[in-house]
Amino acid sequence: MSIEINNESGVDVDEAGLVRLVRYILDQLYVHPQTELSIIMADVDTMEKLHIEWMDEPGPTDVLSFPMDELRPGSPERPTPAGLLGDIVVCPVVAEEQAKTAGHSTADEIMLLTTHGVLHLLGYDHAEPEEKEEMFGLQRTLLSGFTGKDAPQETMQ
Numbered sequence: 159m160s161i162e163i164n165n166e167s168g169v170d171v172d173e174a175g176l177v178r179l180v181r182y183i184l185d186q187l188y189v190h191p192q193t194e195l196s197i198i199m200a201d202v203d204t205m206e207k208l209h210i211e212w213m214d215e216p217g218p219t220d221v222l223s224f225p226m227d228e229l230r231p232g233s234p235e236r237p238t239p240a241g242l243l244g245d246i247v248v249c250p251v252v253a254e255e256q257a258k259t260a261g262h263s264t265a266d267e268i269m270l271l272t273t274h275g276v277l278h279l280l281g282y283d284h285a286e287p288e289e290k291e292e293m294f295g296l297q298r299t300l301l302s303g304f305t306g307k308d309a310p311q312e313t314m315q
Contacts, residue, residue, distance in 0.1 A: 159184060160194040167199040169250035172265060176272055182304045183276050184243075188232035192240035195279070197272065198247045205249035220252045221271040223278035230281050246275035269305070273297050 161180050163173045176197060184193060200208070205218040212222060227241035248271050250264065257267035277293055284290035302308060 159191050161197065162195070163197045163199070165199040166204065167201050167250045169199065169254075171199050171250055171268060175265075176268070179269055179272060179304055180276060183273060183300050186300060186303065187280060188234060188237040189229065189243070189280070190232070190238050190240040193229065193238065193243050194241070195243040195276070196245045197275075198245060200247050200249050202249060202251050205247065205252065208247060218249050218252050220249055220256060221275045222247045223275045225279045225281075228281070229279070243276075244279045246272060246279065248272060248275065269301060270297070273301055 159181055161177045163171075163176060165171055165173065180195060180197070184191075184195075202218045205222075206216075208222055209215055209217065209219045212224075213219070223244065223246050225244040227243065229238050229241050229243055232238035248268060250268060253267040253271055254264040257264045260267065274293075274297055277297060282289070282293040282296070284293045
């Protein structure tokens, strides 16, 4: 699995921990081990520009996902084929603000946002109540399985 992290945020982030998290998620969802994924840690200005350009919404956001090959979760019998999963962009400064509001650590918030971003790359969404319940439930299950503790509450914008 090729997981590249590019930290352009100026904030210290546990990159090795995020790679372990993403490997865990992709293994749990039976995504081919040769799948490629990129994570960018962006500063506030970059995140605001991307948010306006891609979502037509003002201000910085916490996480954006840019799927490439439209891969979907597999199964033990039929893992996802190898491919380019896409890019996730996380803003650690926004994550820090949200973590304070939610009462957990910035590291926990960044793990939550990264998990959320990976699920979006795999086709999950939360526009409808049923979709939100499925996606956020899976998100909690994956984070709890990885950390061995209860997952932080969703604080995403």
